[in-house]
Amino acid sequence: xxxxxxxxxxxxxxxxxxxxxxxxxxxxxxxxxxxxxxxxxxxxxxxxxxxxxxxxxxxxxxxxxxxxxxxxxxxxxxxxxxxxxxxxxxxxxxxxxxxxxxxxxxxxxxxxxxxxxxxxxxxxxxxxxxxxxxxxxxxxxxxxxxxxx
Numbered sequence: 725x726x727x728x729x730x731x732x733x734x735x736x737x738x739x740x741x742x743x744x745x746x747x748x749x750x751x752x753x754x755x756x757x758x759x760x761x762x763x764x765x766x767x768x769x770x771x772x773x774x775x776x777x778x779x780x781x782x783x784x785x786x787x788x789x790x791x792x793x794x795x796x797x798x799x800x801x802x803x804x805x806x807x808x809x810x811x812x813x814x815x816x817x818x819x820x821x822x823x824x825x826x827x828x829x830x831x832x833x834x835x836x837x838x839x840x841x842x843x844x845x846x847x848x849x850x851x852x853x854x855x856x857x858x859x860x861x862x863x864x865x866x867x868x869x870x871x872x873x
Contacts, residue, residue, distance in 0.1 A: 725816060726850035730833045730859050734866040738797040738824035741831055744865045745820055746805055748774040754861040757784075770794040785813040797822050797829075813840050831866065833858060 734741050744750070746768050752760040755778070762774040768791060776787040789807045797803035802823040809816045816837040823830040835854055842850060 725844075726835075726837045726839075726847040726854060728835050728837075728851040728855040728858075730835075730855060730862055732831045732859075732862050732866055733825065733828065734831065735828040736866060738803060738822050738829040741829040741866060742797050742803045742822045745822065745831060745833075745862065747865070750865060751861055752776065754864045755857065768794065785811070787811045787814045789818075793819075797824060800824055809837070814838070815840070831862060833862060 736744070748762055748768065749760045752758045755776070757780060758776055758778045760774055760776050762768075762772065764771065764773045766772075768774075770791055770793070772791040772794075774789055776789070777784055778787065779785055788810050790810060791805060792808050793804055793806035795801075795804045802821055804822075805820045807818045807820075809818070814837065816835065818833065818835045821832045823832070835858065837850060837854055839850060
């Protein structure tokens, strides 16, 4: 299993950082050849299912995920979200924690990822690629404190 951790500090208040990093459909704008749908509807909550579809035509695959923990930040308390990946290609989990700080927020994303047909010796490469890709996603989602990017 490939495991990686990404951390970002943001001037955004924890509630706004949380709103942005849990806006699943906005993640797709940063991931090439990917669309995201939320068949269970919005707003997100415990039990929300969303599907990232990546690829082109017959070479695409679905990466369904379910929110199995949902605790938004409130009253100075950190927010925590746990996603279970339940696809036929991508398995694992992702946790997203948003902690309030004196100057904004601290976002911690930890991914445990298994891609079927990728041998275990490929896990370090998969982790490195995931760290880069999801790092860019977080950077974009948390950018421009005054903008709804």
